Amino acid sequence: TGALVEKREIPMYYMKITAYADELLAGLEALPDWPERVKAMQANWIGKSFGVRFAFRYELPADQVGGSTPPPPAGRGAGGEGSVPGTPPEKGLLWVFTTRADTIMGVTFMAVAAEHPLAAHAARSNPQLAAFIDECKRGSVMEADLATIEKKGMPTGIFVTHPLTGDKVEVWVGNYVLMGYGEGAVMGVPGHDERDFAFAKKYGLPIRQVIDVNGQSYSTDAWQPWYADHGSCVNSGKYDGLDYDRAVDTIAADLNALGLGDKQVLYRLRDWGISRQRYWGCPIPIIHCDGCGDVPVPDDQLPVALPEDLVPDGSGNPLAKTPAFVECACPKCGKPARRETDTMDTFVDSSWYYIRYACADQNDAMVDKRVGYWLPVDQYIGGIEHAILHLLYSRFWTRVMRDLGLVGFDEPFTRLLTQGMVLNEIFFRKTDSGRIAYFNPADVDVKAGDDGARRVTLRADGQPVESGGIGTMSKSKNNGVDPQALIDEYGADTARLFMMFASPPEQTLEWSDSGVEGASRFLKRLWHFAHEFKEAADAGGNGQDAPAASTADPQLSEVRREIHKVLQQADYDMTRHQFNTVASAAMKILNALERAPQVSDHARHAVLAEGLGILLRLLAPITPHICHHLWRELGYGEDILTAAWPQPDPQALVADEVELVVQVNGKRRGSIRVPQDASRAAIESIAVADGAVRKFVAGQPVKKVVVVPGRLVNLVV
RNA sequence: GCCGGGAUGGCGGAAUUGGUAGACGCAGCGGACUCAAAAUCCGCCGGUGGCGACACCGUGGGGGUUCGAGUCCCCCUCCCGGCACCA
Numbered sequence: 001t002g003a004l005v006e007k008r009e010i011p012m013y014y015m016k017i018t019a020y021a022d023e024l025l026a027g028l029e030a031l032p033d034w035p036e037r038v039k040a041m042q043a044n045w046i047g048k049s050f051g052v053r054f055a056f057r058y059e060l061p062a063d064q065v066g067g068s069t070p071p072p073p074a075g076r077g078a079g080g081e082g083s084v085p086g087t088p089p090e091k092g093l094l095w096v097f098t099t100r101a102d103t104i105m106g107v108t109f110m111a112v113a114a115e116h117p118l119a120a121h122a123a124r125s126n127p128q129l130a131a132f133i134d135e136c137k138r139g140s141v142m143e144a145d146l147a148t149i150e151k152k153g154m155p156t157g158i159f160v161t162h163p164l165t166g167d168k169v170e171v172w173v174g175n176y177v178l179m180g181y182g183e184g185a186v187m188g189v190p191g192h193d194e195r196d197f198a199f200a201k202k203y204g205l206p207i208r209q210v211i212d213v214n215g216q217s218y219s220t221d222a223w224q225p226w227y228a229d230h231g232s233c234v235n236s237g238k239y240d241g242l243d244y245d246r247a248v249d250t251i252a253a254d255l256n257a258l259g260l261g262d263k264q265v266l267y268r269l270r271d272w273g274i275s276r277q278r279y280w281g282c283p284i285p286i287i288h289c290d291g292c293g294d295v296p297v298p299d300d301q302l303p304v305a306l307p308e309d310l311v312p313d314g315s316g317n318p319l320a321k322t323p324a325f326v327e328c329a330c331p332k333c334g335k336p337a338r339r340e341t342d343t344m345d346t347f348v349d350s351s352w353y354y355i356r357y358a359c360a361d362q363n364d365a366m367v368d369k370r371v372g373y374w375l376p377v378d379q380y381i382g383g384i385e386h387a388i389l390h391l392l393y394s395r396f397w398t399r400v401m402r403d404l405g406l407v408g409f410d411e412p413f414t415r416l417l418t419q420g421m422v423l424n425e426i427f428f429r430k431t432d433s434g435r436i437a438y439f440n441p442a443d444v445d446v447k448a449g450d451d452g453a454r455r456v457t458l459r460a461d462g463q464p465v466e467s468g469g470i471g472t473m474s475k476s477k478n479n480g481v482d483p484q485a486l487i488d489e490y491g492a493d494t495a496r497l498f499m500m501f502a503s504p505p506e507q508t509l510e511w512s513d514s515g516v517e518g519a520s521r522f523l524k525r526l527w528h529f530a531h532e533f534k535e536a537a538d539a540g541g542n543g544q545d546a547p548a549a550s551t552a553d554p555q556l557s558e559v560r561r562e563i564h565k566v567l568q569q570a571d572y573d574m575t576r577h578q579f580n581t582v583a584s585a586a587m588k589i590l591n592a593l594e595r596a597p598q599v600s601d602h603a604r605h606a607v608l609a610e611g612l613g614i615l616l617r618l619l620a621p622i623t624p625h626i627c628h629h630l631w632r633e634l635g636y637g638e639d640i641l642t643a644a645w646p647q648p649d650p651q652a653l654v655a656d657e658v659e660l661v662v663q664v665n666g667k668r669r670g671s672i673r674v675p676q677d678a679s680r681a682a683i684e685s686i687a688v689a690d691g692a693v694r695k696f697v698a699g700q701p702v703k704k705v706v707v708v709p710g711r712l713v714n715l716v717v
Numbered sequence: 718g719c720c721g722g723g724a725u726g727g728c729g730g731a732a733u734u735g736g737u738a739g740a741c742g743c744a745g746c747g748g749a750c751u752c753a754a755a756a757u758c759c760g761c762c763g764g765u766g767g768c769g770a771c772a773c774c775g776u777g778g779g780g781g782u783u784c785g786a787g788u789c790c791c792c793c794u795c796c797c798g799g800c801a802c803c804a
Contacts, residue, residue: 037721037722041722143801269801345804388801472798503730514743524757525757588740666784671737706785
């Protein structure tokens with residue numbers, strides 16, 4: 001994996017996921033059975049953008065190059081060169097990336113990240129700037145925080161030369177510029193970028209309009225959203241009049257001719273830092289030797305085992321404080337050396353555990369041939385919170401294993417179902433020491449007090465607890481629900497039915513156990529109905545043959561039609577994983593069977609036997625225990641798992657007459673019954689003749705008639 | 718802030734492609750059975766007006782497209798998930 005893991009700066013190890021950015025993006029198209037929302041999130045996360053990478057020249061006068069501080073290391077792709085005192089003035093290139101090269105003539109300042117070499121350089125002779133840079137570096141690196149912080153900046157006193165105008169432009173340090181994206185430097189075009197506009201207003205920098213959109217009038221007083229739209233160049237010299245595409249092409253060509261840049265594709269995706277300063281996780285198998293450098297732990301010493309006798313004290317990485325773990329011999333020279341104490345992000349393990357499942361007993365290799373039989377995973381199910389990170393890392397990891405010849409497929413998960421989160425109320429108390437203690441909802445009583453206000457107390461001591469609102473069930477908030485309580489009281493099948501019936505799995509759900517009674521009631525009804533049916537039946541008569549098509553009783557035919565209609569819908573719902581309506585279909589079928597007319601003959605028996613057989617098979621995936629038992633007890637077969645999935649009988653679905661809703665001007669005004677094969681003209685005349693309808697037509701001429709076969713007639717007057 | 722998703726009766730939810738809004742269930746109300754209760758069974762159950770027939774309103778808010786919008790388009794509000802060291 002040497003080519004795939006890269007060590008950067010001092011403590012971080014990275015996976016080079018960016019090397020697969022394009023393939024990971026393109027691969028989404030080969031996943032038709034993944035939810036669109038997950039693919040959209042991944043595509044945006046990878047964030048492929050087309051733009052221009054180009055450079056501003058700068059020369060640093062010798063008097064700005066001072067001190068004995070060693071030059072900063074060049075950042076990734078950054079053009080800043082180290083200073084060498086005593087040589088002629090510094091020459092360097094400040095590289096930037098932009099998706100809006102058409103606005104290049106509107107550049108009025110430059111902004112670099114606090115970590116940028118140019119910032120470090122300027123800070124050496126400017127303590128105020130050094131303090132600002134420190135402040136920026138201390139701030140959060142989380143994107144969500146960066147996006148909401150106040151945009152601040154400070155000038156460096158360094159000027160760079162605009163490659164096309166030759167103008168001098170001052171370089172600022174901005175707390176909103178990310179070193180990890182692009183070049184760690186951006187061009188400031190306040191005329192057409194909202195963030196730059198605010199920055200320029202705040203620090204009194206010039207704002208220039210260089211894009212015109214349909215001749216709208218431009219003012220530097222306030223930002224207008226259209227300022228960021230594509231348009232045509234103005235106030236841009238030779239580029240005036242060019243539209244976005246032509247301006248970008250021309251400007252990129254000009255920069256290229258100057259040797260100062262060209263078009264470039266950039267990804268938002270960053271490499272994956274896997275170092276963690278934690279005890280749990282896989283140790284990174286590297287030994288640091290003063291003489292030999294960083295040496296991989298030899299195969300015969302793997303795996304590096306975590307010590308099992310240390311007690312974390314809550315500060316720092318406990319491994320680093322365990323000499324028995326750290327101190328070791330260099331595998332190359334045998335001299336004393338230090339073992340790496342960083343462990344891997346747990347996402348590393350979760351990226352391939354499912355592959356290892358196929359050959360968990362394989363002790364001589366990572367995987368073996370059995371992987372080819374079992375993988376890729378046909379149906380993966382996981383929470384929507386994994387839409388990006390886990391699922392993207394797994395797709396990356398699979399490709400790495402493929403390129404190493406370990407697996408023969410690109411994508412780990414063929415079909416994906418992402419559950420919505422289950423939410424529950426959070427209860428807590430602040431302890432004397434100021435920490436927060438969370439209490440499980442099962443241990444809390446919620447009652448209405450005498451004044452009607454809600455009173456929440458801990459059952460153990462009767463004292464109040466506070467509510468922290470509704471949130472995702474989590475270990476840290478202790479607001480999960482153990483289904484065991486439901487299982488103890490109602491049985492596992494009732495617990496399953498209740499949960500499947502509550503909502504479709506992809507949807508967010510606020511937990512409540514009200515309604516579990518209904519699930520229990522339904523299963524009892526099913527049980528009793530099945531046993532009554534069995535007792536009434538002649539011994540040994542319960543086949544699952546379809547009833548004779550000539551079911552004479554029209555009421556029985558209606559029952560059968562209802563059952564097959566419900567089955568048709570449930571069959572579709574099953575394919576789209578809408579299990580709550582499959583459960584509902586089972587209830588509808590039982591309702592229909594209970595309503596079946598009490599005519600005691602073979603036809604009735606056949607309809608009930610068929611309907612019950614359909615019901616049991618529909619319900620078996622949801623409540624396997626009771627369905628398996630009844631299937632066998634009623635003589636349908638030995639094992640419901642081997643039974644075929646029920647199919648609707650097209651014959652049963654045919655009705656002689658259909659009911660059509662009649663609308664006047666789109667409002668429901670009545671309904672009519674027409675023969676199943678009635679012509680459009682016949683339907684129209686029946687509809688117009690309907691009493692309720694006539695009232696609303698009230699003699700007005702009918703301008704238009706819309707007939708939706710099998711559904712409705714709409715008369716437009 | 719950015720990306721993705723959501724909002725429908727007292728509650729969970731249904732309505733595949735625009736075509737009867739509220740299926741199915743919970744809770745509630747009324748009734749049967751019972752000495753009584755539980756269990757079970759039957760009926761009612763979006764809002765307003767009306768004795769009623771019925772009418773009008775109604776799918777987070779505002780606008781639009783359409784014969785017809787919960788569904789499509791534009792704008793807005795609130796809620797949930799993710800934002801790279803919780804995993």
